Amino acid sequence: MDARDRRPTPVPLRPLHLLHRTDWEPAIPVSDDGPPARSGEPAGRPRGLFIAFEGGEGAGKSTQVRLLCQWLAAHGRPPRATFEPGGTPAGAAVRAIVLDRAHTGLSPRAEALLYAADRAQHAHAVLRPALEAGEVVVTDRYVDSSLAYQGAGRTIGLDDVAAISRWATLGLRPDLTVLLDLPPEIGLARARGRAAADRLESESLEFHQRVRDTFRTLAAAAPGRYLVLDATRGVEELAADVRERVGALLEVHT
Template identity: 70%
Template sequence: MFVAFEGGEGAGKSTQVRRLLDWLGLHEIPARVTHEPGGTAPGVRIRALLLDPATGDLSPRAEALLYAADRAQHVHAVVRPALDVGEVVVTDRYVDSSLAYQGAGRTLAVEEVRRLSAWATGGLVPALTVLLDLPPATGLQRARGRGAADRLEAESLDFHERVRATFLELAAAEPERYLVLDATLPADEIAAAVRDRVAALLPGRVA
């Protein structure tokens, strides 16, 4: 099974990914945790270009293509091989991040970004996408408390409001695939809701 965590800056995705991995381990369910961008050796180099403020200005199309390149390698080298041997794959960000950040955030046509990502991934779609929803002002304050802002964190509040709105629109369009959670809730409460949804997708494997 393939699970993706999505959300804006500072939403707590990494924390919830770790919590889910720990829970799967308790039930002896083989699992692989990964992330985008940078989940492969070539991806680490692409991530540096994308997020380092020293990169400077990238055209929105160049940025979208770099994310697609990272994702193509990620699916090829990490995600599909793990799924093929029966592991649960949990990723911190996937296609929907490009739809929200490069589509709405950079004001590219979302459907064009969707087609690009579908080509890059061979059409691989998560069984479940967990969206941790948080007001951008709150999320940016959290993220910037961790250190210097990267290229995306440094974008305007308006940019991040567009990102959030698009995530919510995507979730509303496919409610059966999404679990939308209020990221201001306590981490334990969020983790419990994620576990309940994942358990329902693993019949017979979780007592």
């Protein structure tokens, strides 16, 4: 049996600490002890393990989320799998708006605020409760997608999107972000080949190149949080690399 497939001992995770980098908060200082407590807001870091998958269109995020979740369940850590936008009933309504090509007139700022509203409810109803219960949470997209798509793709600017995102999530960040990196022309061909293009998939190649460039910049600025993988590689190769990194996190934080 490959060492990376050894069964982790299914015991509760100890609390983790926020990364010391600003990560997706370019203009917001973050202390070593995490975001400061505010009235009515929980302080400190939740107890679970939070994993986010990021990448452009057609990168294979949903496939890798599914494979990781299957592996975690088989090794005694059944995860909470979720996604953005739309990971809550309210979020499903937001998803219908932001991805529908009928809403081409939606302003970039309105779009960013809709994603932030979806994420605020997602963090409140799904992410934080699961993490505080000690669960492993795996999400298909999170804050870095808004930085890349709205901040850079829509050219709103990363600082404003980061500030909105921090407020919406109470500063909740992943312990690991897996970036599936792919040239946008390849990813768009994949995405458009499987279904009719949605509102974001219909954007220009230049838009999607800005998205990719920003994901790569974010990863370079926070190497401790990111696992960057070449998404032109085979599905099983990628899954093995993800399992190796996640397995190491489970061993360290159990």
